[in-house]
Amino acid sequence: AQRVTQPEKLLSVFKGAPVELKCNYSYSGSPELFWYxxxxxxxxxxxxxxxxxxxxxGFTADLNKGETSFHLKKPFAQEExxxxxxxxxxxxxxYKYIFGTGTRLKVLA
Amino acid sequence: SQTIHQWPATLVQPVGSPLSLECTVEGTSNPNLYWYRQAAGRGLQLLFYSVGIGQISSEVPQNLSASRPQDRQFILSSKKLLLSDSGFYLCAWSVGFYEQYFGPGTRLTVT
Known part of the structure; x- marks a missing residue:
């Protein structure tokens, strides 16, 4: 089945800490991946x-086809x-887009 | 530049009443158009998409329907609303297989 999985509903980190938002996908073709x-x-x-x-x-994301992942990363989180x-x-x-369930990121002061 | 409009911004309707949400796009031609429902913890659920006038693809069997009477107009409708139709509805457009541009959304409450 075609699916995008974001395992974390909520991620809380302190300002200045590294951030990684996880995304795994299941798709039979050659997908184009996005972060919104x-x-x-x-x-x-x-x-x-x-x-x-x-x-x-400051965010980057690398497509790992072997692990079918597209994790979003930032080395130093900001409150904004x-x-x-x-x-x-x-x-x-x-023409379809498949979205994950989303992760709420809270950056704490 | 391209813009996308949705209205109304909020809507409160009784169960059993009809629904019509409208979405229009400016500044582009022949866009792909989409209706999503956004729910907390469930992400964005694709309801309908359209690649041209009169061409509608339905993703989820439900109490809703969509129409595209003009190139840049997309309408979400229901003949009789259910309580479960409450939610936040987003319209979006894209050209080709690139990013989507989202409207401001409509908060629908069915009472």
Whole structure:
């Protein structure tokens, strides 16, 4: 079955600590992976996508096809990183996007 | 630039009443359009998507339906609302297989 799994509903870290939000996927084709973020009272928006191999707001994510994972990482968390994070995938063979259940990140002062 | 609008922002409807939520996109042509329901702990559930006028794909059998009467207009409807239809509904658009752009959402409460 095609699925995106985010095992943590809530992740709390202290400011300055490293952050890793986990994402595992199950997909039979060649997926395109994304991380979306929703800050309080804002729209859901793209944070980064694996094909761009970019770092946004200090976050990076590496696609590991062997482990079928796309974990989101940041070496030093900031309070403004507190938000809801969703991992998602799509494929060139479909117009559908599959989202995970989301992880709420709380960065404590 | 492209923008996406949804209305209303909030809606309270009694059980058994009809529903119509509207989504429009500006600044792009022939977008792929999507309706999601967002629930705490359940993430984003894809309800419908459309790749063109009159083309609707349903992902979850339920009390809802969708229509695309114009290229940049996507409507979510119900003939008779159920309590379980309460939730936060998001419209989104994309072009090709790239990122999606989301609207501000509609909070629906069925009483």
């Amino acid at each position: 973020v929703q800050y309080s009272r804002q729209r859901l928006q793209l944070l980064l996508r694996h094909i761009s191999r970019e770092s946004i707001k 990183d507190s938000a809801m994070y969703y991992c998602a995938l799509t494929s060139s063979g479909t």
